[in-house]
Amino acid sequence: MEGGTEALKAKALVLRGAGLNCNDETEHALQLAGANTQQAHINELIRGRIKLADCQIAVIPGGFSYGDDLGAGRILALQIKQALKREFQEFVDEGRILAGICNGFQVLVKTGFLPGNCTATLTDNNSGHFEDRWIHIKAAGRGIFTKGIEKIYLPVNHGEGRFIAEEETLRKLNKNSQIAFRYCDRDGNESPEYPHNPNGSMQNIAAVTNEKGNVFGMMPHPEKIVSKYQHPRWTREELPEEGQGLKIYRNMVEHAEERLV
Amino acid sequence: MPRIEVYPREMHSAERLGQALLEDLGIKAGKIKTGTAYTIKGISVELAGEIAANVLADQLVQEYRHGRARHPASWVLEISYKKGVQEPAELSAAKALRQLGIAGEAGVKISAVTAIEGINAEQAKRIAAYLSNSIIQDCRIGYEKLDEEEETSHENAAHRAETVQITTLKDEYLLKLSKEGLLSLNLEEMKAIQKHFGHLGREPTDVEIETIAQTWSEHCKHKTFNSEIEFDNDGRQETIENLFKETIVAATGKTAKPWLISVFKDNAGIIKFDEAHNVAFKVETHNHPSALDPYGGANTGLGGVIRDVLGAGMGAKPILNTDIFCFASPDFKDELPERILHPKRIMRGVVAGVRDYGNRMGIPTVNGAIVFHKDYLGAPLVFCGTAGIMPSGLPGKKAMPGDLIVVMGGRTGRDGIHGATFSSAILDESSSSSAVQIGNAIEEKKMLDALLIARDKGLYNSITDCGAGGFSSAIGEMAAETGARVELDRARLKYEGLRPWEIWLSESQERMIVAVPPEKIREFLEICATEDTEATAIGEFTTTGQLEIYHNGQKVAGLGMEFLHKGIPMSKRKAVWKKPKLSEPLIKEEENYGETLKRLLSHPTIASKEWVIRQYDHEVQAGTVIKPLVGAENDGPGDAAVIKPLLNSHKGVVVANGINPLYSQIDPYWMAASAIDEAARNLVATGGNTEHTALLDNFCWGSVSDEAKLGPLVRAAQACHDISVLFQMPFISGKDSLHNEFSSKGKTISVPDTLLISAISVIEDIRKCITMDLKKVGNRIYVVGMTYDELGGSHYYELHGETGKNVPTVRATAADTFKKLHDAISHGLVKSCHDCSEGGIAVALAEMAFSGDLGIKADLGKVQYEGTLRNDKILFSQSNTRFMAEIEREAEEGFLIAMDGIPLAAIGETTAEKRLVIHGLNQKETVNESIYDLKKTWKEGLKP
Structure with missing residues (x-):
């Protein structure tokens, strides 16, 4: 029986390399959510030693791929487009889950797997520099990633997280329920004010999906709040043991497992 | 060559620049445009256009154009890195081109273009000097449009080692050789070299002279700390045979802690974490480079200490960074000495340097401090620290004969030559130099990833970082007990034209040396290839006891390890400390100290x-x-940071620091003792375990060739010994930087004698930690520890322009106080706890109140105090070993039992009214302020 459940466990791959740096905690969150996990360097995918097709979930974690030179995510996106386009395209077309957190989100926008290609982008924060702070986001769309989530309190740690898009793109994102999370204040009211909206994103957008809903990108870091002790105020507030961010990873794993059955 | 210029469509950064120009230079500029220019070698204009559209410009927010834009009615500034200074973004751009299949000669040169309207030529020059750093960058200026740059040909210097005539030189010429060659060796040392080569019957090569100078430098050899000293301790004569061994090392021996794994001998100190892991910790200074190039200096300072930890034992994974800076006042308004950057510019540059390197490395920066004092004007201090975790039970590091000497990471260039000897000299107007390096965090991150994999597969026998002195220091030390044969021409270079000694001494960043057995080299190189980091074998370890260096077949050095490492003549030094004649100031007593409290809270050292x-x-x-940052609004000043390095364990490390240079002018002994007490207080207040706490020292002094400067150093080191033993907290590593002076026009500014103490504690359960913010209305506020009339060197006296005499001391009861308070905290008896330091009880209470969003009502008459009865003394005394603790009434009895025998008193309680109300000795209110006003003052004290 045990072997049976093992077989139904979703396999998740966390991408590594070239300055990505949140791979360990992202893998840990996926493990807590019940996935079988593996980290793979981009070169291992390019050389075919590890295959994307063997997994149901792939996450590009946060970090500074290529030092954000030429713009965050740009060079890693180029590398994926040049060397792994087909593998990623098939993976997405089959409805598997591709998620990018922070730098991963920037990469996915710049590859075009999420709205990008001159229609949307992530660019410099209004403040002009990197900022680390805790913010609230509220679930906006219906979909795999937001299931059962109302609001999450979690950190942003980035310098280029301002989501901007053309009007037409914004309209489509809204119409197709592609906006997954928006920045809000502590009472859940959507707010464009700094620091509730920490970077100046249009329409307070913190996370989006592709049209089909299986590619997901978000700037804040849900893997940084999977336990109560990661919360900035656990020494003064009553909090549940599990951190609110874990639910997003649970949603990914549950969805992948449902598809396995 | 095709040139592409990319301009943002929005002008946020230009607006910010306009504001900075106005604030910092008083220039009100008109419209500003900023952009980036890419000059791409070896491709067609069409292809360049394609690259611009697809890679260089994010077209939703940026636009690009071919060639040089004309900027009507504007002065145009173009800043690019000098030849030989490798900019990380240029490497990344080249990588992007390779990705697109554009291989071969394609290289990218990046420059920053700024076009400014409404200024004149003189202002343009001033702005150029402000925006660029002439040590590493070129800034070209022109009106409306710059001319095309002429391509300068590559300098192809001599590729051979030269012989240096030394054996027949007279003393004055030996000294001249030392000074002009930036060797920083004294006459005695030069004569020892002369004698050695006299015996050998030949002249040394430049490689050999440089190797000896580097190995014998203060930076590498710690000559002062290891020398014999005749010490006149305020009239009492003492002989010290070896300052380091008799103070710091001796104390560690006396504590005999079973959890010490490696102390003083490796790149970092190592202590036990749990049954399967050890923790390494190291703090380094990077002062001289940060004075000349704050951004690059801080960048590489942090990069260097990260490599120390990566090279500790068989390699540790960095888990946290700490950063402590000392600057002159950011409001400095007088004329700056030549070549000195404004303190505000240094502060911004250093902060940005630490930010960009630490963040890119993926290491959390969790603890720090910034201290402001006018005498850091010429020589700012930049301390960068890193802790790392590693598996225990790995074999000890030892390079074996036959092992290959492998260089991995970045390439070798002319950057940072002479850093080791340079840091042992005093800065002056002419300090220039090659001594500045540029960091590339991603290069280091890739190297780190590769190394940890290779470590876990057991692919190398030893490892060390290339820091000061480059290959010379790293290989020289690793091979001290074996011998080494090196072929310099095998090292990968950033560009051609380096002389052999330059390759050998280069301090190019992001390089490590590993000793790889030949049978494992293939697997090692494969890992490096996967991780995108370069690795090259440049020689092997031998059994000869000789350092043999070749370059293109020419033998450029043959030095005996014995002479190299043990041939340095150790001179006897004299040190004097005279107790200064000081007195306590007469300060008029005031009724109300609310305003004084606000002035303290807005002091840049105390401010948020x-x-x-x-x-x-x-x-x-x-x-x-x-x-x-802790508390109700995530903005209160936490005392120490706590890291849980293993995702599946509740064990943790607590890190904190202590620094108080203001006390040095009264007595360096109590300055050092107070720094240790402060570091320990910060740890204990948060939940640190004093039984498992290790310390690092970082001494930053003026020039200790002056016996009156060396005296205070000896006294501070003696305090380190005494307090370390008293607290049973061993030192595990440290560093000294003993030439922090700047001379200009015959005037010398020396830094205050500064000791930074960094402390790390291993705790069983992070869930028992607490923070400093008040938690609940109606809880009791206790002062733990005695308050004395000890305001000498306090911030309160400083506000009045006074120093005073009564410097805080550390008493024998301190260790017991720490232990008992730690027990009380770990039993859950304390709701919040804050260390009492700069600004005394008043500042500590204010910080706890506004961080917890609650008020406090307190009574000074209840404080356990010894001394002249005055409100200001009790409010602002900086006596050591004191804490503020918030205790629930139900826990009070348990707390008092736990703290039995320790002087303490309940002085008040937390209130729902959001005010800090303190009653003085005469029962009258002496402070009554809104916590919001106090917080606002505190938050606005230090502006970016």
């Missing part, structure tokens, strides 16, 4: 550092369980 801290990633790795 939030704008700095927020630029650092303190969440990455997801283990920061007590963050640098």
